[in-house]
Amino acid sequence: MKKLLLFISISSMVLAQELPTLYESKEDDLLFPVTYYFNSAFDVIQNPYYFSQSDFRSKHKTLFKRIGSPDHSIKRDGGYKKFFKDEFLTSRVVPNLGLHMIGGAYDNLYLYQYFKEKNYSNPMVYTIALSYLGHFGNEALELTNSNITSHDNIADLFVFDVLSFYLAFNPKVMNFLVDDLQMKAWHLQPMYLPNESDMTNAGLNYIFRPDLFKSKLKPFVFMGMQNLLGLSYEFRQKQFITGAFGMALTDPLEQKGKFVTALFYDKDDFLSTSLYLNGTEDYRVRLNIYPELFNFETFKLGLLVGQKRSHDEVVGVNLNLPIGLAHAF
Numbered sequence: 464m465k466k467l468l469l470f471i472s473i474s475s476m477v478l479a480q481e482l483p484t485l486y487e488s489k490e491d492d493l494l495f496p497v498t499y500y501f502n503s504a505f506d507v508i509q510n511p512y513y514f515s516q517s518d519f520r521s522k523h524k525t526l527f528k529r530i531g532s533p534d535h536s537i538k539r540d541g542g543y544k545k546f547f548k549d550e551f552l553t554s555r556v557v558p559n560l561g562l563h564m565i566g567g568a569y570d571n572l573y574l575y576q577y578f579k580e581k582n583y584s585n586p587m588v589y590t591i592a593l594s595y596l597g598h599f600g601n602e603a604l605e606l607t608n609s610n611i612t613s614h615d616n617i618a619d620l621f622v623f624d625v626l627s628f629y630l631a632f633n634p635k636v637m638n639f640l641v642d643d644l645q646m647k648a649w650h651l652q653p654m655y656l657p658n659e660s661d662m663t664n665a666g667l668n669y670i671f672r673p674d675l676f677k678s679k680l681k682p683f684v685f686m687g688m689q690n691l692l693g694l695s696y697e698f699r700q701k702q703f704i705t706g707a708f709g710m711a712l713t714d715p716l717e718q719k720g721k722f723v724t725a726l727f728y729d730k731d732d733f734l735s736t737s738l739y740l741n742g743t744e745d746y747r748v749r750l751n752i753y754p755e756l757f758n759f760e761t762f763k764l765g766l767l768v769g770q771k772r773s774h775d776e777v778v779g780v781n782l783n784l785p786i787g788l789a790h791a792f
Contacts, residue, residue, distance in 0.1 A: 483572075484576065496574070496785075499597060503594075504601055504603075504604070506665065506688065512713040513714060514608060515607045516604055517607075519600070523599065523603045526616060529613040530617060533617045536613035536614075540613050555615070562669075563619050565669070566667060566669045570594070571590055572637060575587060578590060594627075598624055649669065649729075652779070654781065654789035655786055655787070663767075663789055664749070664767050664779060666743065666744075670685050671686070681696075681703075682695075685707055688712065693707025704728055705726065705729070723743075728756075729755075735752075738750050745773070746769045746770065748769055748770045749768075765780070765782075766781075767779030775792065
């Protein structure tokens, strides 16, 4: 970890001037550290068919036992040949590359610029700490399913998450992602359900919208626990309506899932409204309204309205806080 910190710190000092600016002290920006932690740590709860958020603390203990002795864990769960084959040569590598490495790179650069702008004494230390706290939570919740062995945890934390820091401070890579592919983070609004002592509406999502046609119509790619393709129409300057469809995985190892349809409205580089039909977390319908839509000067208001496939209704409110409160009835 010390070597990683030294390498990243030196790289960031040398290359910082060439990196794209992701954080600009915008008042309506909700990627605060606490918000990011809950979106990252509880990302996998979007698939309730495979993962559960029960026993959150005890799962951390099991995770640390697994990763505390990686050599022993890799050999116990099938050996290095199986580890390499499963994590690098099968479909499992897709979320590793897309979410852990590329998505993680975007978030790492964002968080570093956030902590730097807020005058933290060592922004890189805070970035690494927060990033791994979120990843530890995510990996811990993956222990719900016995099909997820230590190989997955070790590959994610020791390979792809480390590579995400390298990419985050590589100007060529980040400028290509941010400028050429128009990559942005469209994370969810995490809400706490007091009656159930659970989180809902948490998750990390990334979009790509390159200007391939040099027109108001642009291709759209959505990457997360649901992967979507669609088209965005720029009806006013920096205001888009987007329609997309794709799949939300219910069994990531077997690549089984359900069909998802989504509509988005965003303006000035911020997501304002998202509507998912048959999406993740077993929502039949889920509408998120972000603070950007209201554009109030004195407070930030985020709303969640949804219906589960069980026909439970969920309503959530977030007012000037990193996470909101929700109620299911």
